[in-house]
Amino acid sequence: MHNVPTTLLYSLEGLQDLDWEKLLKLQTPLGSFLASPASTAFALIQTKDEKCFRYLDNIVKEFQGGAPAAYPFDLFARLWAIDRVQRLGISRFFTPQIKDCLDHVYRYWTEDGIFAGRFARFSDVDGSSMGFRLLRLHGYKTTPDVLKQFKNHDKFSCFACQMIESPTPIYNLYRASQVQFPREKILEEAREFSCSFLQERLASNKFLDKWVISKHLPDEIRKGLEMPWYASLPRVEAKYYIEHYGGEDDIWISKTLYRMPDISNNKFLELAKLDFNRCQAQHQREWYFLEEWYVNFKLQELGISKKDLLLAYFLAAANIFEPERSNVRLAWAKSQIIIRLMTFYFTRESNTLEERIDLLSKFKNFKCIGKRKSYKTGRRILDILLKTLDQHSIETLEEHDKDTSHKQHCAWETWLSKLNNEDLEYNDEAELLVHIINTCAGYMVSVDMLQHPEYKKFSKLTNKICHQLKEYQNNKVHEMGNRDKVTHGIKYKEIETDMQALVQLVLEETNEIDSNIKQTFLMVAKTCYYTAFFDQETIGVHISKVIFESV
Incomplete structure (x- = not known):
């Protein structure tokens, strides 16, 4: 010492x-x-x-005559505040403040990590893990090598000479380990240790912690282990965190974010609950609207159940939840259903090549398919697609003052042409879905961008990941919800590596592709991971929590 x-x-x-x-x-x-x-x-x-x-x-x-227990506490306080508002689902209200806080942390970031306050000449795994994760997720250049100093043989500690290890620093290490790029061995080691450590604490119910006093800590950690980052959807995480949150009186968070005037009495939990219920009310209205769409087009006759539609909408709403982004959610949900119908139609052996070519030709010319009896199903599906595309274009024009009808039509035409020629290496529906989401959100993807090597790399990797995850789901290679059994497969390791590569592509700075467009690729990939990871019963619980249960 x-x-x-x-x-x-x-x-x-x-x-x-x-x-x-x-x-x-x-x-x-x-x-x-x-x-x-x-x-x-x-x-x-x-x-x-x-x-x-x-x-x-x-x-x-x-402090006008007194002194706090610790000063300065500027680094960890900022990181903790950012982490809380993100997990509560209200970070969009504090975008400038979050950037200011992260700029401050990055200014004092060192190759050895950080401690609670600047100038400490000391670092711990708690602040360094949270700092590394949040900085990386927001595009700052950081390396996980800062975590090496906290590893001794096969164990990690909050700091050197630690006598009693607390759960919360190791939980932050676990969360940091999931934001991994390929070949970052230290993060793989950190994940193995932290996962094992936390599971042992859960099994033995040993949650005495030197840093956090919260009766909800075991629930928070249990849910974090059950829902890894790749399988985590924003609204699901927010709902559980609001339920497990123990910070009703965290006035310091508001002070850290410079006393935002929007917040009554500095009650961040209150804001999170109000925002969640407001979003949920909008989601319920949209669900009733989708039910009308379902009935009007008689989708049940085409093999689509209401449960299928609800899942499609939930996946959209759990990712894009802001009330004002209704058109994007509805476009995502409807497109998922139409993709399913079109895939079934083009791959069904009873439909002849002539019928498929005719449907594609009519779509190219914005016409309805012929009246022959054998064309009945194709005509109905084409009618649904054309009318839905018209609606998407009108809504996007009203929302963003941009005519996207041609772009959306071209995207569907390209996909259908590949589907008809069986030229889809991985069934490129993920790429199509990304294009629909970005276009309806007002993020314009030009023809030149579609041909850009980096964009093609995003598309190919996302298509591959989603295809392989769907294979897992369809073939039931793993027991749903049991990650241990999934990890034994060679293909699972390949999926993990591909996910790491996609995360790196999305988070590393580039001037070629807008960050919002890149984030959509990751969002779609994580959604596929989510549906492959969780069993139907768990997904049903999540649907109820996000769409139907207020807080």
């Missing part, structure tokens, strides 16, 4: 026989010992050090 900074510097007032000549060399540039006013006050009494005095004098003046 006399040679390198450790957490003992936080508690000097409780120690004896200290070598102050050595210890004073471990002060932060502010004059403190770590971020502890108490420890620094004891040092001042023992040494009369001028830097200790200046640190304490500034604190007493700033």
